[in-house]
Amino acid sequence: MKVDFTLINPVNHCRKTLVDNLAILNLRAVSEAAGFSTHVIDFQRKFLEEEKTFSKEIYRWFSDEIKAIDSHVFGVSIMNASYIWGIMIAKIIKRAHPESVIIFGGPQITSLREMVFQDCPEVDFLSIFDGEETLPLLLEYIACGAQGDLPKNSISKTGDSGLCELIEYDINNLPELDYSNSYGMNVVNIEAGRGCPFNCYYCSSRVLLGQKARFLNVDKLLETSQRVYDCMAKTGTLSSINYNHDNFLASHKYFFEFAVKKYAMNYDFKYNCEGRIDTITPEIIGLLKATGCISVFVGLETGSQRIQRICRKNLNLKKVIPTVKSIISSGMRFETNFIIGFPEETYSEVLDTLALAQEVASTSFMSNVDFSYMSPEPLTDVAQGVNKEDYIIVKESQYYLDLLAAGIDPNSLSPLHFNHLYTVRNENYDILDVLARADTYFDLINHFKFATYLMIHRDGRSIEDIFEMCRDRDAFAVAESYTATLDQAGVYYAVSCFEIDRLAIVRREERAQDVLFYRYPVQKLYQLFIETMNISGFESVASTPTKIVVRSAK
Structure with a gap:
């Protein structure tokens, strides 16, 4: 496909609801309105829709998508968590299209500015702050052979820049x-x-x-x-x-x-x-x-x-x-x-x-x-008060694990430029x-709101006690260990077991069962708890053997 301009939304590490990237929609609209044919490669959307995982194979996917496009200018919209992937994509673009021009824009680029060129020499121009006004002018500047003055809020790797100041785009x-x-x-x-x-x-x-x-x-x-x-x-x-x-x-x-x-x-x-x-x-x-x-x-x-x-x-x-x-x-x-x-x-x-x-x-x-x-986000007041040596990498984060799976050493990435990999040392407690x-x-x-309710309102456990129970265990293990302390012939035990079983089914856990048996009408009782958020009258409920057959538990 031959187009004037290709916009790219890199992958990031968010697994939440699939939504379109508004920055990409906006920038496509203004570039097309300025007369530039524009194509979008939304890697994050495809990553979620196609249920891809992070591995070394991801670079082949990037390369195949980029090679299929014949474009002179590529623009990459970058947030903090997609910065490393923007860098990787820029390297692939230059290998596939050596004569192409690459523009980086987005919040992370506005924060880092000229430091981006050190992290990614493949980038030719930066667009900072709201890009809707700058991008069409920058595309026109590039189309005219990069002659004359750079548009406002754009920076060239040659050291030139237009007037850089916050413009509150309407x-x-x-x-x-x-x-x-x-x-x-x-x-x-x-x-x-x-x-x-x-x-x-x-x-x-x-x-x-x-x-x-x-x-x-x-x-x-x-x-x-x-x-x-x-x-x-x-x-x-x-x-x-x-x-x-x-x-x-x-x-x-x-x-x-x-x-x-x-x-x-x-x-x-x-x-x-x-x-x-x-x-x-x-x-x-x-x-x-x-x-x-x-x-x-x-x-x-x-x-x-x-x-x-x-x-x-x-x-x-x-x-x-x-x-x-x-x-x-x-x-x-x-x-x-x-x-x-x-x-x-x-x-x-x-x-x-x-x-x-x-x-x-x-x-x-x-x-x-x-x-x-x-x-701490770059340029924020809290970031200004943190010394570089006080940053601690969070090795249990999904971001860290994703990078490892893709063959990237997270420990080599600066906390000032890739801060979402890091937290800050705290002198009052062990932050990790x-x-x-x-x-x-x-x-x-x-x-596990029922189990938590019992811990606090029935047993009188403190938040500190419950937080201590969370050490070296997941929430299932905490709920199961607590439920095991309840009277196994009692109604609270039955309802708490149902809560655990119910979530195991929803999450498709290995522990999920096709047929479940309880001593009490747990579905009705759990629904009552959902509606009232209390257990009033539960102890007077008569034992009623209940069988639940689950459709497609796994």
């Missing part, structure tokens, strides 16, 4: 995007805006996108959302729109306009959004529910009020659980993330975070908690031990 100027490749997916990302007005010391958003919250015109957002949702419905997929914005609820004025117009136009699309929990008032919750929101994500980050102040998140933690309960009681899912490993954090404050995470998780089966480890146990702990409180 996304309302974007051409209409082609979402047709997304219609069979469960979720379609639509960009609602960029930028966040807050000042958290670990976040790179204000450096890369600016501190002013920008929004897509409400009418355009609503019309696009309904059109995409209708097209999704025609595929028979039960789907929703995911609004891509660091803080969709940052402006109540904007959200009120969104809510009023969505209701007035009788639009019926379902959507997910993100916001800060201290901007979610009872009125906002009511409007979210009324306008078809099905899930809200917020970053809580830490259960320590002291660390909230230090990292400048500044949430009032006393208001978290009432707000979470209000969101869930309105019928919406609640999702959140915590960070473990703040440099200033004590072990007691780690336990505070684990306690808040458990309290959130235990509010409902419609709440989900996750965590990430502190891995805490992270290893946290993996088990968060799986436990999310997926």
Whole structure:
């Protein structure tokens, strides 16, 4: 295939829901609007759709895809976790097309700038900050023989650069995007805006996108959302729109306009959004529910009020659980993330975070908690305070294991350029031990909620005790060892066994059985627990032998 320009989305290490890359959609739209025929190679999407794994064979796959394209210019959009793969792909491009021109862009490139040329000499140009304005001008510059002045926010490996400064691109100027490749997916990302007005010391958003919250015109957002949702419905997929914005609820004025117009136009699309929990008032919750929101994500980050102040998140933690309960009681899912490993954090404050995470998780089966480890992003305030020798590589991370499987030595990669492989040494506790146990702990409180409930509310176990149980074991092992301490003739033992068996089936574990036997009506009891999140009346339930036949357990 012969095209002017080929856009590439490298693989990364995320195994979550398959969604199209918005940056690629945007850049394709602006390059084609500027008159450049454009082809996309979305390696990450193909990796997930074709259920590929990381191995040394991945380079042959890259090479076959790239050789099939006759293109003079290649653009690679790069995040932190795809940086190493962008470098590998650039090397393959130059071998397959020696005369081609390679442009790197994306958040990681904006952070590293000229240092990219040291990591990857094959790259010819960088496009930094919002690429939608720079890329068409840079393509025109290359097409004209690279003569004259470089466009703004572009850098050449020869040392030349255009004026480099944050330009807050008006996304309302974007051409209409082609979402047709997304219609069979469960979720379609639509960009609602960029930028966040807050000042958290670990976040790179204000450096890369600016501190002013920008929004897509409400009418355009609503019309696009309904059109995409209708097209999704025609595929028979039960789907929703995911609004891509660091803080969709940052402006109540904007959200009120969104809510009023969505209701007035009788639009019926379902959507997910993100916001800060201290901007979610009872009125906002009511409007979210009324306008078809099905899930809200917020970053809580830490259960320590002291660390909230230090990292400048500044949430009032006393208001978290009432707000979470209000969101869930309105019928919406609640999702959140915590960070473990703040440099200033004590072990007691780690336990505070684990306690808040458990309290959130235990509010409902419609709440989900996750965590990430502190891995300072380039240019952030927290990164400026960390010495290079204080970085510690996390050898249990999926990122690390994937690189090993592909023949790359992760230990050779700089923590300043590949920071997601690393966390930060903590003088108050063993960070690697805490992270290893946290993996088990968060799986436990999310997926073994009945067992966790019994530990805390029946047995009176502390969060510290439960966290200690997570040492050198996965969540299944913790739940099984705890369940073994229960009266095997009792109702709690039966329901806890059912919870373990149920998840084994869902995850297609080897332990999953085709036929299950219990002393009690465990399905009804577990459903009751799901609905009420308590065990009131369980001990009075009569023993009723129950047989469950599982369809296709493995």
